[in-house]
Amino acid sequence: MNKVxxxxxxxxxxxxxxxxxxxxxxxKSIDLKSPLRLQFVFxxxxxxxxxxxxxxxxxxxxxxxxxxxxxKRAPGGSSEFESQWQxxxxxxxxxxxxxxSQGALISKFRYIRKKDRKIFQxxxxxxxxxxxxxxxxxx
Numbered sequence: 001m002n003k004v005x006x007x008x009x010x011x012x013x014x015x016x017x018x019x020x021x022x023x024x025x026x027x028k029s030i031d032l033k034s035p036l037r038l039q040f041v042f043x044x045x046x047x048x049x050x051x052x053x054x055x056x057x058x059x060x061x062x063x064x065x066x067x068x069x070x071x072k073r074a075p076g077g078s079s080e081f082e083s084q085w086q087x088x089x090x091x092x093x094x095x096x097x098x099x100x101s102q103g104a105l106i107s108k109f110r111y112i113r114k115k116d117r118k119i120f121q122x123x124x125x126x127x128x129x130x131x132x133x134x135x136x137x138x139x
Contacts (some may be wrong), residue, residue, distance in 0.1 A: 006047035022050075027109055027122040037125060039134040040109075041095070050085070052097070055136045062088045063097065071100065078103040 022041050029036040037055035040063075051060040068083040080102040087094025093114055096132045098107035109122040 006137070024133055025106060025109075026125040026127075026128040028125040028128070030123055031055040032120075034118070036120065036122075037128065037136050038122070040099075052087070054132075055134075061094065062090050068097075080107075101134075 022043050022045050024039055024041045027038050027040060034124050038057075039053045040050065041052070041060075042050045048065040049062065050065075051062050052062050058109070063085040066084045066086050068081055070079050072080040080100065082098065085097040085099065087096070095114045096112045097109070098110050099106060099113065107122060109124075110120070111120040111122065113120070125134070128136050
């Protein structure tokens with residue numbers, strides 16, 4: 001019983017520390033000769049805002065979640081959701097990110113460029129992820 005209690009206390013402490021940090025994911029484009037790499041940050045204190053940073057980009061681009069819809073309801077488990085995130089650029093040229101997730105798993109991630117509606121598909125770049133963010137220096 002004491003071991004179970006200790007484990008539960010450890011999980012609660014770990015959860016509170018992790019909750020204070022932003023959740024980020026590293027992505028790389030699929031099917032491009034020269035892949036695009038980006039870091040998508042979901043802010044934990046405000047779940048409808050975040051930002052995107054591209055490798056060799058000029059800085060963080062703010063994003064705002066416009067909508068989220070449930071795609072599949074999982075009995076007794078976590079449902080699958082699709083969320084749409086709009087870049088909030090000063091000149092209004094920003095595109096849209098579409099994220100399909102179930103719990104912590106992101107199964108689809110794409111970017112729709114505003115000027116020509118071109119769609120860029122991405123996959124998670126787990127190798128680039130470290131505790132402080134995405135590291136593409138080794139790529």
